[in-house]
Amino acid sequence: MGRLPCCDKTGVKKGPWTPEEDIILVSYIQEHGPGNWRSVPTNTGLLRCSKSCRLRWTNYLRPGIKRGNFTEHEEKMIIHLQALLGNRWAAIASYLPERTDNDIKNYWNTHLKKKLRHQLTGVEGYNKGSRTSQSISKGQWEKRLQTDIHMAKRALSEALSVENPSSHVTQQDIKLSRASNDSSPYAICDSHGTIWSRESSSTSTYASSAENIARLLEGWAKTSPVNHQSSISSPSTLSAQTKSDTTATQENNNRTSIVAAGSSSSDDGFESLLSFNSSSSHVLSTKSDSTNDCCTFQDEGKPSLETMYPLGVPLSLLEKWLLDDNCGFSIQAIDDSLMSDLALDIVCDGDGDHHVGA
């Protein structure tokens, strides 16, 4: 079917976003909430296509995004989740809530791939090995997958045992999370002591985040006061200095938002992970509902785990398995479960990615 472009190509601006555009977009989303991206350019007057707006929001402006160096734990998780899930960056990103899929993908392509290749020189590596796996038998491939699963589990267990941040996530949290899947309003106190309330309208969510946005605007004003009176400048005319200002501003903004949202600003990716998971479950089934800024933004920006079945089994199962320090059920059980559920739908392509049939 001849698909129309997402936007009229003529008069659509491309390239780097300016601080002015960011502010316009953030202000609009603050007022209306994310979503309905189609209408964003027209309603805001931004000369951007809807896709570009969405991308800018989810990859950069959305509060709760951590930028900068990846921690060792994050790195480990990415490596092993990649081994387990393949290049399904969105799924991987769902386990690293403060990282975007784009970030993880970039990090993988620029750092980890190289690192692994280097480490595995002379040894059949992840990708290298998988590339040759087209010719291996199904049984062999299943064994490889089992090995990957064991490796992922072990790495995550190691990571958990090192810092043992599990104290942040109590069974109470989990219970509350699960219980909150019903449709009744609820309030939940997370591991940071933040009270997360669920409201019925998305607008109210963003009204409650007005303070965040105000701080964001304030932060921007401080770092680039000149921009206030200037009209939107062409990205091509943006000097390197301006660009770095933009980046600094955005990082500052994100930081501000994170703090305001009561989200962990710790560099410990694993703690973040667990913090996320302590509240993720109740977020899952309340997609259009609001909790608080962080929760809602995250909710919008991240795929609903329960709507994804990356390995043919509900991700919640994998999530539980990956993150359950005590491994409530045996590795063999999950392996068996996976294997039977996956059946023979898994194929391995030439790039070594594990693809799961629909």
Added chain:
DNA sequence: AAGAAACCCAACCGCAAAATG
């Protein structure tokens, strides 16, 4: 100091799935 090469990452593109009428 200057040019070349390598690196990095924000943003774009096209496809597919999901949602909607």
Added chain:
DNA sequence: CCATTTTGCGGTTGGGTTTCT
């Protein structure tokens, strides 16, 4: 059920920055 629109995802690229020679 079908056609169309919207959204989400993963691969790729352009160009700015950093490092090397």
